[in-house]
Amino acid sequence: MNLSNKKILVTGADGFIGSHLVEELVRRGHDVRAFVLYNSFNSWGWLDCAEPEILKSLDVFSGDIRDPHGVKQAMKGCDVVLHLAALIAIPYSYHSPDTYVDTNVKGTLNVVQAARELGVQKVVHTSTSEVYGTARFVPITEEHPLQGQSPYSASKIGADQMAMSFYSSFNTPVSIARPFNTYGPRQSARAIIPTVITQIANGQRSLKLGALHPTRDFNYVKDTVRGFISVAESDHSVGEVINLGSNYEVSIGDTVEMIAEVMDATVEIVTDQIRLRPDKSEVERLWAENSKAKALIGWSPEFAGKEGLRKGLAETVAWFRRPENLKAYKANIYNI
Template sequence: MTSRKVLVTGAAGFIGSHLVEELVRRNLTVRAFVHYNSMGSRGWLDMSPRYIRDALDVFAGDIRDPNGVRDAMKGCDAVFHLAALIAIPYSYHSPDTYVDTNIRGTLNVVQAARDLGVAHVVHTSTSEVYGTAQFVPITEGHPLQGQSPYSASKIGADQIALSFERSFGTPVTVVRPFNTYGPRQSARAVIPAIITQIAGGARVIRLGSTEPTRDFSFVSDTVAGFIAADEQRAAIGEVVNLGSGFEVSIGNTAELIAEIMGVEIQIELDQSRQRPARSEVDRLFASNTKAQKLLSWTPQFAGLDGFRRGIEKTVPWFRDPVNLSRYRTSAYTL
């Protein structure tokens, strides 16, 4: 892998920045595609160690622009495509932007990869495409259900990516992470929402629905899954779940976090944080059998013990005053 140059779209984000750092540690040449902004911010990559930042070839652009995507991809052997709009509540507000970014952005990536002869595209899906589980554990053969504009846009993006593999032989692998958590995650996600409220001094924690279950994966496991997917040619044309194989309710998650942080909390349901009733995904619980067989990937933070260890690694990062200052602990942002 050391002689390869890879492009990471969405490199400035939560999972993307962790992936970029690990790729640099593995001595790959990394071009980091970040969303252009007038302040020159590189998102979470600005917080990476100096040796990581110095190693990067940074390309500022917009995934919706096919010309910029093509320029960014020139000279790259592989692409990790993570750029997307991911906030579910905002997708109710502005669904058009999800079609433009997630579907058209993915089209731009696979079209450029096809034209430039890129050796591999690892495309990022999401467990949200399954909707509420019709059976568990959820295998890759589970029906797809667009229960939010976000999930519908990701179904479309996945199918665009896979269609290029089937139509043109573009080497595409679709990885489908379940609910990834860890340092740097946006407080729009439930685990950082709970941690930041507690770290900010709240003891009455405002949440949406507490009954749904999720299959939480620590970010280092997700990153390892992406890299394994890139290394395995047998995964081309395949969809592969990346999940811990363990489910826990939102309510129990809040209780575990409070225990680890050494506080007692009360949960107050906040209607503004709840999805429309038919849009809520009530249960997610992954089968990772295919990933274990096809990618030789096994989560290191699996089960209740692994989940506890992952939370114990996540809490100190958010408790750091420098990191906590980047979050509005008393406000809910779409």
């Protein structure tokens, strides 16, 4: 699908990945409507920090993904929907699981139902590598079993199945993009990389962290954004689940060491019990097989391997070190 002359709706446009995706789409000359969460501050989240040239090109819709009427109104006149709106923090899903069902499952139902009724040409639904749980085999292909090891991952499994059910039942043109651990500028400090960076940048050298032994497949946000656009553009992606990962496995502990090297800091790590997941809920190992993405949509990561991770971390550190960015984070407390 050629996205030129298409109206593109991005839900979750105010968030970490969503704001980067909106900016890239606008830079490419596309017509974008940004769906942001309504609030009385009239804040557009991270889009408030976008360049003026990007902001003046945007059509912004404030609403709530949980409301089917607002979702349908936002989608009117749109040809393509990139659905990123979701609750994503795993610790908060232990705290308030009901909100994850409403936002992730029902929100996705609202999107695909409206897409069906309005005749939208393409829906790209956002999954997560967390749906795989601890790897039973590596690298993890799209055929890996799904395991709900947290309320968050269970809600995303439900959302994925809801989206794909509309493809199977009504031939709604749905594709599922399944990004592995995306990182980069603007990411919430609930995630490990911003947690480490913000603590070091604020002068701390005794870092409060959770488990260090689990492994992850980190994906720089620029690669993730290109992946979403490639899924949207590809006619071969309809009815498919596609991993977006770097195919490079690294432990949390080794990642912390690499961040400290990039920031030229000597650190010690203190285990903070509140940051540990319950034993059976911890995802011990993630490592993406990305050959399907290469074959089907022509996507491969530019920030691949150890050196790609180091390059992405350097760009991320540079962004967080700017005082105007760092002040937005509360590095002295645990952000669930």
